[in-house]
Amino acid sequence: MDYKILRPRQNPRLQNYDYKTANHYFVTVCTHHKQCMFGAAGEPNGIGQMAAQGITAIPEHFPEVTVDEYVVMPNHVHVILIFPQGVKDLSAVVGSYKAYVSKMFHMEHPGVPLWQRSFYDHVIRDEAAYLEIKRYIRENPLKWNLDEYNPHA
Template sequence: MVFDDPKNLRPRRSPRLPGLDYTAANVYFVTVCTHRKQCIFGLPDAPTVLGSAAAQGIREIPAHFPGVRVDKWVVMPNHIHMMLLTPHAKYNLADIIGSYKSYVSKCAHQTHPQCTVWQRSYYDRVVRDKVSYLEFWQYIDNNPAKWLLDEYHP
């Protein structure tokens, strides 16, 4: 079977929860992975130029989407995690993440025009209560320390 031919790929299932209004006020835990899990961002305490751009893009989300808040985030070598608070129906989560991915890709294309930075789509979880919020917060805090145990650590 040839996988490069789009006709031979299985239909892609949407990762979005059916029936959830992604424009409603919510708190989301979001993970975005690099293309083929390539380690292109450097370490959280020693980012590459592209890792710095990824961090800057996260810091600028509230400026591009007024009212949206990024409560906690980390840029790992091959993925990012963030907790986004969307207080009203003005913005869709997909628009926010799409804009972020576009910003980082444009930064990468300045020096490497043909590179693919991101894997398709992203992962999100709706944070439903304070306990989950604190668990995701702690997960983001602990993620850099667990990098040495990650299956994608070189």
């Protein structure tokens, strides 16, 4: 019998960084197995609208966190979150977002996995990086054919 050897899962978070530090964070959350579930690039379907609604609801659950820019793509979302000092950490906010959207999704699709485990983040360190990421988010739907998450690219 062949057994698949699993490598230890790497922690995608930046080592030795305090995620309760005031900062701007660029976050990407992918669907389960990067399946295209959210509609067309720039044109979210009902599930994609749930994903967008979850993003716009983040400040309702975490009033101190600001959603600066976001986009819902066919199999992932990008968002810039702005945190003041001492707020719940980034993982708590993203985990709450995923749970909120999953709850709505599972009302119509019980038992169907929606999200990939974990998420990707990038600490935005300066104004130039912030402006570049903001531009990337805005232009992402136009570049879906070249997107690394596009299964047909």
